[in-house]
Amino acid sequence: MPPARHPLPRAFYDRPSPAVARDLLGCRLLHAGPQGLCVGRIVEVEAYLGRDDPASHAARGLTARNAPMFGPPGHAYVYRIYGLHDCFNVVTGAAGDPMAVLVRAVEVEALPPGAYPRADGPGRLCRAFGISRHHDRADLCRAGPGCLWITTGPAVRGPVATTPRIGVADPRALRWFDPASGSVSGPRAARAAAPAGRLG
DNA sequence: AACGGGATTGCCT
DNA sequence: GGCAATCCCGTTA
Numbered sequence: 718m719p720p721a722r723h724p725l726p727r728a729f730y731d732r733p734s735p736a737v738a739r740d741l742l743g744c745r746l747l748h749a750g751p752q753g754l755c756v757g758r759i760v761e762v763e764a765y766l767g768r769d770d771p772a773s774h775a776a777r778g779l780t781a782r783n784a785p786m787f788g789p790p791g792h793a794y795v796y797r798i799y800g801l802h803d804c805f806n807v808v809t810g811a812a813g814d815p816m817a818v819l820v821r822a823v824e825v826e827a828l829p830p831g832a833y834p835r836a837d838g839p840g841r842l843c844r845a846f847g848i849s850r851h852h853d854r855a856d857l858c859r860a861g862p863g864c865l866w867i868t869t870g871p872a873v874r875g876p877v878a879t880t881p882r883i884g885v886a887d888p889r890a891l892r893w894f895d896p897a898s899g900s901v902s903g904p905r906a907a908r909a910a911a912p913a914g915r916l917g
Numbered sequence: 918a919a920c921g922g923g924a925t926t927g928c929c930t
Numbered sequence: 931g932g933c934a935a936t937c938c939c940g941t942t943a
Contacts (some may be wrong), residue, residue, distance in 0.1 A: 754937060760928070763924070800937030802925050819924055840925050884924055902925095 724858045724866035729792035730809045731765045734764035734816035737809040739893050740878060743868040746823050749862050749911060750847040757823030757836055757846070758870050761894040761901045765806070767815040772885040775815035785854050786815035793855040793865060795848060802840030805848050807867070821883070821892075824900040838902035873897075878910040 725744065730737055741759050742885040748755040765773040767786075774783040774796070785794040785808055794806040794817050810816040822837045828845060843849065852865055860866045874898050879890040883903045894901045896910035 765924075774924080777940085780940065796924090797938065798923055799925055799935075800923090801935065802923060806924085821924085838925070882924070 722860050723868060725791075725868065726859050727789075727791040727858050730807060730857070731811060732790075732809060734766060734809045734818050735891060737762040737807065738762040738818040738891070739877065740892055741807070741818060741820070741867070742895055743870050743873045744825035745826070745867075745868045746820065746846070747860070747868065748846045748848060748865045749860075750829070751863075752832065752847060753829030754827055755829065755846040756827040757825045757842075759820060759867075760835075760898040761820075761821050762892070763819040763821060763885075764891040765817045765819060765891075766891075770887070772816075772882065772887050773815070775817075779815075783815065786817050788812055788854070791856065791858045793848075793852050793857060795843070795850050795853040795855075797850060798840070803843040803849055804839040805843050805846075805852070805878070822894070822898075822900050822902045824898055837900045841902075876910065880907060883907055 741762050744759050746759055747758050767775045770776055775786045779787050789812045790809050792808045794808050795803055797803050806817040806819050808817050821839050825836050833844045836845045855865050857866050873895045878894055878896045880887055880892050882892045901908045
């Protein structure tokens with residue numbers, strides 16, 4: 718399994734976040750960090766929209782924190798939550814149209830020795846992969862030492878499940894995950910493909 | 918300048 | 931299942 722050296726092109730990210738989110742399932746996230754190469758298969762994502770999504774950081778317009786969401790697609794948006802954990806997002810859509818995909822979980826395929834081993838949850842994923850706010854605004858369309866990028870990966874086997882987003886009071890099904898993966902985060906019910914989850 | 922809360926996690930009962 | 935940890939950001943004054 719040689720590390721793919723070809724990042725997904727910027728055009729991939731230049732689409733609405735729900736489409737990008739769904740297509741990111743099965744792709745590989747890579748970080749060539751100071752401790753070594755981190756690789757994982759994306760198994761859980763959530764889409765965040767702009768003005769019409771109260772749960773989105775961009776719902777109330779441009780601020781210092783959410784500025785990356787308003788920037789060009791194919792860049793990272795990393796923010797800190799609860800004063801403890803970092804969350805990694807992929808910016809999608811054209812500049813000025815704030816949208817993002819929260820990467821909630823990956824199946825770990827490779828980590829440097831001694832790294833925190835779990836990546837089932839946005840905070841754990843960042844901890845395991847060494848992703849921090851230093852990566853805020855990082856360009857995901859470049860590969861190489863110090864870079865953070867995403868490549869194509871093995872397609873999801875079987876159906877994909879969707880549910881409302883975790884911790885968000887909004888009924889829209891904007892979360893996608895691979896119900897066959899053992900690395901999906903959230904409470905038990907949020908990991909089941911049925912009946913709460915919808916297939917597709 | 919002060920204040921309230923969060924796209925979470927881990928430890929406790 | 932409940933709740934504390936912990937800090938920065940966005941809002942309000």
